[in-house]
Amino acid sequence: MAGKNAIELQGVSKRYGAHANVLDDVSLSVTNSEFLAIVGPSGSGKTTLLRLINRLAEPTGGTIRVGDTNVAETDPILLRRRIGYVFQGVGLFPHMTVAENIAITPRLIGWDDEKRAARTGELLALVRLDPEKYRERFPAELSGGERQRVGVARALAAEPKIVLMDEPFGALDALTRDALQKDYRGLHERLSLTTVMITHDLTEAALLADRIAVIHRGKIVEQGTPRELMTAPKDAYVRELVKTPKEQAERLAALMRGKP
Amino acid sequence: MNDPRFSEALARLPDYLGSHVLVSVTALVLGLAVSLPLAVVATRHRHLRNLILGFASIVQTIPGLALLALFYPLLLALSALTEKIFGAGFSALGFLPSVLALALYSMLPILRNTVTGILGINPAIKEATLGVGMTERQALTMVELPLALPVIMAGIRTAAVWVIGTATLATPVGQTSLGNYIFTGLQTQNWVFVVFGCVVSIAQLGDHEGAERVQGVGSVQGDGGLMPVDLVSDGVVGLSGHRWSLRRVAHLSPAVELRCASFPERG
Numbered sequence: 001m002a003g004k005n006a007i008e009l010q011g012v013s014k015r016y017g018a019h020a021n022v023l024d025d026v027s028l029s030v031t032n033s034e035f036l037a038i039v040g041p042s043g044s045g046k047t048t049l050l051r052l053i054n055r056l057a058e059p060t061g062g063t064i065r066v067g068d069t070n071v072a073e074t075d076p077i078l079l080r081r082r083i084g085y086v087f088q089g090v091g092l093f094p095h096m097t098v099a100e101n102i103a104i105t106p107r108l109i110g111w112d113d114e115k116r117a118a119r120t121g122e123l124l125a126l127v128r129l130d131p132e133k134y135r136e137r138f139p140a141e142l143s144g145g146e147r148q149r150v151g152v153a154r155a156l157a158a159e160p161k162i163v164l165m166d167e168p169f170g171a172l173d174a175l176t177r178d179a180l181q182k183d184y185r186g187l188h189e190r191l192s193l194t195t196v197m198i199t200h201d202l203t204e205a206a207l208l209a210d211r212i213a214v215i216h217r218g219k220i221v222e223q224g225t226p227r228e229l230m231t232a233p234k235d236a237y238v239r240e241l242v243k244t245p246k247e248q249a250e251r252l253a254a255l256m257r258g259k260p
Numbered sequence: 261m262n263d264p265r266f267s268e269a270l271a272r273l274p275d276y277l278g279s280h281v282l283v284s285v286t287a288l289v290l291g292l293a294v295s296l297p298l299a300v301v302a303t304r305h306r307h308l309r310n311l312i313l314g315f316a317s318i319v320q321t322i323p324g325l326a327l328l329a330l331f332y333p334l335l336l337a338l339s340a341l342t343e344k345i346f347g348a349g350f351s352a353l354g355f356l357p358s359v360l361a362l363a364l365y366s367m368l369p370i371l372r373n374t375v376t377g378i379l380g381i382n383p384a385i386k387e388a389t390l391g392v393g394m395t396e397r398q399a400l401t402m403v404e405l406p407l408a409l410p411v412i413m414a415g416i417r418t419a420a421v422w423v424i425g426t427a428t429l430a431t432p433v434g435q436t437s438l439g440n441y442i443f444t445g446l447q448t449q450n451w452v453f454v455v456f457g458c459v460v461s462i463a464q465l466g467d468h469e470g471a472e473r474v475q476g477v478g479s480v481q482g483d484g485g486l487m488p489v490d491l492v493s494d495g496v497v498g499l500s501g502h503r504w505s506l507r508r509v510a511h512l513s514p515a516v517e518l519r520c521a522s523f524p525e526r527g
Contacts, residue, residue, distance in 0.1 A: 091388030
């Protein structure tokens with residue numbers, strides 16, 4: 001089993017000070033090449049869960065494994081360098097060009113200039129930005145969608161097998177968002193990545209992910225394929241969550257059939 | 261202009277100006293060498309931050325002349341002590357007390373601006389430094405210091421203005437400076453000397469004043485509330501090397517939120 005799961009959480013809990021548990025006895029596994037979406041409202045602990053995986057935060061209890069290693073026993077710096085991370089606020093370095101931003105992790109692990117330049121060009125093409133046009137630009141000269149494409153390219157730069165994404169497409173307009181979602185899903189398959197994406201948007205999760213885990217008040221309340229969750233939700237909160245997108249889809253379908 | 265007092269004043273200029281610049285630059289370099297690492301430590305530990313900034317603020321409230329004078333008895337005592345232990349003392353007058361007092365005097369603006377500059381960096385960017393796998397040191401040198409640089413440079417410039425101005429007061433503790441014109445002139449009622457000293461001192465500050473006119477007083481939202489910080493003029497940023505082209509700096513605005521006020525700051 002050890003080789004099959006890319007990420008495995010067992011009985012993980014997280015508490016800040018004397019407050020109630022942010023995460024309470026969470027067990028979750030992500031198999032190789034799987035696209036898992038973690039859906040939950042704000043304050044549900046979903047970002048904390050993601051940060052635990054690359055040790056941006058430390059669990060209060062439980063164990064987390066990435067590949068064959070227990071993350072508590074790995075150097076957090078080296079761990080982060082082999083996991084791609086796409087941030088909610090993008091987090092590009094404003095004083096570095098697009099090329100410098102993308103090549104940051106390769107630079108940290110000591111790739112030479114030539115290899116970095118080649119990789120940057122390759123990645124820009126991969127996220128559908130013209131390398132010649134964008135290489136020397138600064139983040140402030142990009143649109144929101146372009147910035148997030150660069151953010152994805154930066155996460156992929158050091159050829160990670162695992163990518164963590166924290167509400168990556170949240171702040172984008174609908175069209176840009178859709179284009180980026182489709183492009184990322186394509187990359188996920190082409191590079192056979194293992195992706196864990198955090199989102200509060202069930203529709204986004206259902207359209208992108210292979211499997212969805214719903215988190216509510218620090219607990220995983222239900223997990224399953226998008227189809228299972230959309231058609232036969234068991235948990236009360238999940239039923240509530242599923243209702244709105246389903247109704248909207250039905251209303252839209254009715255609209256297109258021409259009925260009021 | 262044919263006044264002999266004027267030509268005498270002119271003849272002393274290389275000595276006075278040279279000494280003045282030497283003591284100012286030495287004090288500023290020493291102040292920087294101490295303040296920058298202290299400021300970095302202060303950004304990492306909240307309690308030390310209050311302690312360090314508090315100490316620098318107290319030093320700043322001591323009048324320049326008093327601070328300079330204070331170092332004379334201090335060093336005298338220290339010299340007596342080393343004489344007893346090592347058999348050799350040092351001069352408690354002149355260069356040493358001046359450099360130490362002026363260095364201390366330069367610390368507050370450098371400390372304050374470095375701390376504010378680093379703490380003012382967008383938390384998302386700080387998080388990203390860790391997320392891409394930087395060590396603390398790499399985050400500091402590759403991201404935090406470069407992003408805080410404009411604010412740090414403004415602090416260094418304020419410190420320079422304060423030090424160069426206060427260095428005229430180093431004359432009474434035995435350090436030759438442009439203050440020699442003023443103090444000698446006052447004692448001998450040589451008004452040409454007094455005026456000459458004032459004019460040269462002001463002219464020397466001129467370089468900095470010119471730069472200062474471009475800046476206003478801003479404030480940066482740091483975690484300790486609003487702190488006053490000089491806005492940055494492009495001239496000084498340009499000094500810091502080719503990697504800091506204006507184009508690069510032009511993109512720094514999201515890192516620190518600067519708010520303009522309409523009056524210029526005087527050191």
